[in-house]
Amino acid sequence: MSATLIPAIISAAEGGDGEFVPPGPSSFDLPPFANLGGFEITKPMGLVVLSAVIVIGFTVLASRKAEVVPGRLQFAGEAVYGFVRNSMARESIGGEHFMKFVPYLFSLFLFILVNNYYGILPFLQFPSFSRIGFIVPLAIITWLLYIGAGIYAHGPFGYLKHATVPGGVSGPILLLLVPLEFISNILVRPFTLTLRLFGNMFAGHLLLILFATGGAALLTSGNIGYGVVGVLSFGLGIAVSFLEMLVMFLQAYVFTLLASMYIGEALADEH
């Protein structure tokens, strides 16, 4: 929605200046920078690969010594690990099963976090998860994982009942509730997971491009009034950057937290 609204507003603000190309969805279609045996490699692809190097490098270095009295790097690694392990996995899944899911949730959190923060890293400046294709596999894995956990805990039909029939409800109202629960608990979740992360990264990056390129265009327009607005635009861009830093962390947190909550819910004994 905002993706189509904002360029419209900006083009209205631009008035007669035809040279300025407002940012839009096409700003996220970057041209390939290399061709590897017929595969076109784009910047987001390179960034995703780089994120794996960063995540593995950081975690392996931080955990390499695994000393009782941690060094700085190990302490930092343990802080992140403990955050995912204790305040997300253990809280949501419970003490019995949570350790099986900690590696997945920890990888997921760091992977999303690094890819999100690309958006404000100088020179990289592109949140790779504004490309929906990168998020889809994460959502599908999460979906398979919590459904698998539910089937493991309750059996196929047991889990179906567990996920769709709310506890303490009986009678004809179930005719209404069961399809709703089925849709919300089983069908929609991977889509909401994907779209939430994608939408935030996409819109956030669009805002940043808008304030940066729009500000530049206004400053170079030669009109003093536009120039003042351009300075304002840059100021807002900086403010939005800080907002984005928060959003980038929050989205990684929310995705991981929801994944662990879905798993915990699937494994739970009662509603």
Next chain:
Amino acid sequence: MQSYIVLAAAEGEEHSPLVPIFSEIVLALIVFAIVLFAVTKFVVPRFEQAYAERTTAIEGGLAAAETKQAEADAKLAQLEAQLADARHEASRIREEAREQGAAIIAEMRQQAQADATRIVESGKAQIEAERQQAVTALRAEVGALATSLAGRVVGESLEDDERSSRVVDRFLADLETIEASEAAGSRGV
């Protein structure tokens, strides 16, 4: 809205951002699988191991501290008991010594008393004996002197022992009588 369409037209081919690109899905899947593998294999076990070791170290430290504390407490109690025993022993010894001292002093006093009495007694006896001796010697000498004196005066030999001693005795008795009557007379006058 209009500019969006214009932009799309300018791009020639429009790709909706909501439609995932297959190659990106595959790439993310592979990359994430690698991350997941590395984290599962190398990172999580190490962190868990560090956690476990830390827990053990802290619990071990606490247990050791508790043992040490208990040992120290036991030792302290033992020392205090020993100290109390020693104090008790010391006071008992002091009491005994005091009693013994008092007994010794009393005994000494008694002994000294006895010695003093004995010395006084023997002194008295000796004095009495010497006095008797002196009286006897004096009587014999006075008798002899008086006899020889009277013999010279009377001109009669009074060498006869039996007689002389009778005379002396009578004389002495007279003497005593005279002295007594004189004393009575002088008193009477």
